[in-house]
Amino acid sequence: MPEHEDGYRELRHAIMGYIVSQAVFAVTEAGVPDLLAHGPAEAGDLARRSGTDAGALVRFLRVLVAEGLFTEGPRGTFALTATGAYLRADRPGSLRHLVTLMAGEAYRAWGLAGHSLRTGKPAFDELFGQPMFAWLRAHPAESAAFDAAQAGLVTVRMRPLVERDWSGARTVVDVGGGNGELLRTLLAGNPHLHGVLFDLPHVVREADVPAERCAVVGGDFFTGVPEGGDVYVLAQILHDWDDHAAVRILREVAAAMPPHGTLLVVEQVIPEDDARHPEKLLDLHMLVLLGGRERAAGEWRQLFAAGGFELTAIERGTRSTLLAAKVRRPGGTVSGRQDNGAGN
Numbered sequence: 001m002p003e004h005e006d007g008y009r010e011l012r013h014a015i016m017g018y019i020v021s022q023a024v025f026a027v028t029e030a031g032v033p034d035l036l037a038h039g040p041a042e043a044g045d046l047a048r049r050s051g052t053d054a055g056a057l058v059r060f061l062r063v064l065v066a067e068g069l070f071t072e073g074p075r076g077t078f079a080l081t082a083t084g085a086y087l088r089a090d091r092p093g094s095l096r097h098l099v100t101l102m103a104g105e106a107y108r109a110w111g112l113a114g115h116s117l118r119t120g121k122p123a124f125d126e127l128f129g130q131p132m133f134a135w136l137r138a139h140p141a142e143s144a145a146f147d148a149a150q151a152g153l154v155t156v157r158m159r160p161l162v163e164r165d166w167s168g169a170r171t172v173v174d175v176g177g178g179n180g181e182l183l184r185t186l187l188a189g190n191p192h193l194h195g196v197l198f199d200l201p202h203v204v205r206e207a208d209v210p211a212e213r214c215a216v217v218g219g220d221f222f223t224g225v226p227e228g229g230d231v232y233v234l235a236q237i238l239h240d241w242d243d244h245a246a247v248r249i250l251r252e253v254a255a256a257m258p259p260h261g262t263l264l265v266v267e268q269v270i271p272e273d274d275a276r277h278p279e280k281l282l283d284l285h286m287l288v289l290l291g292g293r294e295r296a297a298g299e300w301r302q303l304f305a306a307g308g309f310e311l312t313a314i315e316r317g318t319r320s321t322l323l324a325a326k327v328r329r330p331g332g333t334v335s336g337r338q339d340n341g342a343g344n
């Protein structure tokens with residue numbers, strides 16, 4: 001028996017960790033968690049309704065029972081645990097969308113993680129021959145699934161933004177706003193607000209926003225963003241890019257913003273300790289997929305400064321963090337200190 005038995009077991013589990021992820025992907029994509037939404041079911045019945053092999057399903061579920069996602073009851077019945085219930089598509093805070101984002105091409109890119117380790121460049125580009133957002137443009141079905149999965153995460157990820165007091169804001173420009181889910185939610189909850197949805201042309205073509213209160217603009221945030229907002233949102237955008245590219249995006253936003261404008265960034269902040277934390281995994285995911293990165297608080301401060309902003313507030317939520325910033329005017333002062341309600 002190895003000397004450090006617990007460590008040995010844990011290391012074996014870590015080395016085989018992708019088996020757990022793949023089991024979660026396969027069982028979720030087959031719809032098994034949704035079939036258990038109303039209570040336990042017998043394995044044969046589950047297999048029939050999910051189009052899976054009964055014997056294989058039981059073996060997949062055995063792994064996921066051990067992971068605490070399912071329980072096995074008498075006579076081969078299975079049920080979801082409270083944690084496993086997050087894999088259901090229909091429940092608030094569902095992580096079904098995260099499965100979509102981590103499986104498929106993203107997972108295949110991880111097969112070349114060593115390329116990212118050696119070069120600091122995205123494995124995705126090496127495997128698929130082009131950057132991920134360009135690849136998505138050429139693959140409409142995958143692009144729609146990506147946009148829908150991002151939108152599906154809005155309720156939890158955007159909570160710090162959605163729950164703000166928006167009474168002092170008039171026009172919100174959502175830069176890289178995907179298919180418009182965030183603006184739809186914000187406009188529904190704040191009847192006085194107007195929105196501008198800005199994203200790549202093939203993405204905004206699929207947007208579903210109230211036309212009378214929301215302009216839709218297709219473009220490239222490296223060459224300009226729409227003017228005229230008093231609040232600019234960058235939600236889960238800057239982590240897709242390395243520092244050089246992220247600074248270019250920030251400068252385009254700074255150039256478009258009026259002096260009183262506020263920038264609200266919804267991102268992750270990496271804790272500066274040695275503990276396990278999903279943000280540290282997401283940081284590597286951003287590297288492997290896009291050459292991007294998650295950032296610690298000090299790195300955010302520096303990035304904002306290089307992009308022409310001063311960080312004015314950090315509000316940590318459970319799933320994401322809201323960073324507020326103002327444009328730094330010549331002479332080093334921050335413009336528009338007055339509170340505009342949604343501004344800090």
Ligand SMILES: C[S@@+](CC[C@H](N)C(=O)[O-])C[C@H]1O[C@@H](n2cnc3c(N)ncnc32)[C@H](O)[C@@H]1O
Pocket residue numbers: 133150151154175176177178179198199200203219220221222234235236237240
């Ligand atoms: C990670 S998603 C975030 C979407 C949305 N803000 C959210 O939080 O759900 C990144 C978004 O950036 C958009 N994007 C990527 N490159 C872009 C570019 N050059 N100009 C404008 N938008 C871009 C993508 O189409 C995608 O919608």
